[in-house]
Amino acid sequence: MNNFISRRLKNLVLITIASVALWGCGSGEKTVNLTAAQEQQVAERIAPAGHVSMAGQVSSAASGAASARAGSDIYATNCIACHSSGVAGAPVFGDVAAWSARLEQGLETVYTNAINGIRGMPMRGTCMDCSDEEVKAAVDHILDNSK
Numbered sequence: 148m149n150n151f152i153s154r155r156l157k158n159l160v161l162i163t164i165a166s167v168a169l170w171g172c173g174s175g176e177k178t179v180n181l182t183a184a185q186e187q188q189v190a191e192r193i194a195p196a197g198h199v200s201m202a203g204q205v206s207s208a209a210s211g212a213a214s215a216r217a218g219s220d221i222y223a224t225n226c227i228a229c230h231s232s233g234v235a236g237a238p239v240f241g242d243v244a245a246w247s248a249r250l251e252q253g254l255e256t257v258y259t260n261a262i263n264g265i266r267g268m269p270m271r272g273t274c275m276d277c278s279d280e281e282v283k284a285a286v287d288h289i290l291d292n293s294k
């Protein structure tokens with residue numbers, strides 16, 4: 148009888164030790180299972196606030212302006228090949244006289260000729276994925292450095 152109780156006690160102690168050991172392993176990593184609705188809430192809370200539009204502001208994401216590249220980058224990638232040395236009679240970057248002569252026809256015409264091309268000047272200066280604004284920014288970059 149005594150023997151039986153001590154065996155039961157021993158088993159109980161072993162089970163308790165095993166349970167504590169298992170509990171210890173499990174408590175190391177805290178995994179939380181969220182419902183879809185909870186995940187949505189968390190996503191909304193941690194979402195960047197950039198999508199908020201103030202009155203009168205145009206969302207840059209909608210207009211595509213967010214991706215507009217700098218004029219200096221467009222120039223360095225697409226225009227420099229001809230405009231740094233004057234290939235085919237291209238007015239040279241930094242040549243104040245050449246660019247002021249071009250500007251006599253008006254800035255808008257200079258922009259339009261850069262966008263549509265004229266004589267040896269290819270359409271958009273070969274930057275076919277450039278928006279009008281990006282071509283104009285590249286023209287501005289040239290003009291800013293040629294006056």
Ligand code: HEC
Pocket residue numbers: 221222225226227228229230234235236237238249256257258260261265266267268269271272273274282285286
């Ligand atoms: C393949 C050579 C070439 C490339 C590349 C090129 N241009 Fe030109 N560009 C020319 C030539 C040649 C002219 C002179 C055309 C003429 O008036 O006969 C010119 C003229 C211009 C003019 C003056 C237009 C006017 O109304 O007088 C502007 C502005 C201009 N380029 C901007 C750019 C920009 C911006 C880029 C890059 C996005 C670019 N070009 C790339 C060759 C090039």
